[in-house]
Amino acid sequence: MVKVEIVEEKDPQSSGNSPYASSSSSRHSSQESISSISSELSAEENLYDRISALVDIVPPTTRHNISTKVSKAASFVKTSGKIIGNIVWIVTTSALLVGLPLALSLEDEAKIVAQEREMIAQQQGAQQMLSPGSAYPSSPGSNQVPQKGIVPPGF
Numbered sequence: 001m002v003k004v005e006i007v008e009e010k011d012p013q014s015s016g017n018s019p020y021a022s023s024s025s026s027r028h029s030s031q032e033s034i035s036s037i038s039s040e041l042s043a044e045e046n047l048y049d050r051i052s053a054l055v056d057i058v059p060p061t062t063r064h065n066i067s068t069k070v071s072k073a074a075s076f077v078k079t080s081g082k083i084i085g086n087i088v089w090i091v092t093t094s095a096l097l098v099g100l101p102l103a104l105s106l107e108d109e110a111k112i113v114a115q116e117r118e119m120i121a122q123q124q125g126a127q128q129m130l131s132p133g134s135a136y137p138s139s140p141g142s143n144q145v146p147q148k149g150i151v152p153p154g155f
Contacts, residue, residue: 123150
């Protein structure tokens with residue numbers, strides 16, 4: 001437990017130099033003097049100066065604990081970033097080396113299948129036109145035998 005004790009200065013001349021000193025000996029005027037001092041802070045003081053002044057207030061063990069935790073967190077973030085970057089690199093290079101040629105070959109295969117279907121449709125259309133019961137009958141003197149299978153053009 002902390003015991004608070006008010007200490008009176010014995011030398012009145014040295015108290016005149018203190019920024020906390022007041023002309024009245026009343027204890028109630030101390031709030032007024034402190035508020036007047038806080039308004040007299042220099043405008044050149046920035047946030048870094050105020051935080052660096054806290055070094056004297058925070059105990060060394062607490063400062064060490066805070067410093068250790070911040071450095072561990074920074075190390076964790078750095079390590080995690082490297083691992084995530086490596087994973088992203090592996091995935092993208094694998095996709096380019098394996099996935100892109102696979103996609104191109106599947107596209108080529110789809111084109112070949114579409115061409116084969118088109119050729120079959122053309123041949124079926126030609127056979128329907130040349131068949132005996134078609135809309136364009138062949139000449140009566142020709143005896144054509146229906147062809148079976150695929151016949152190259154010109155035969």
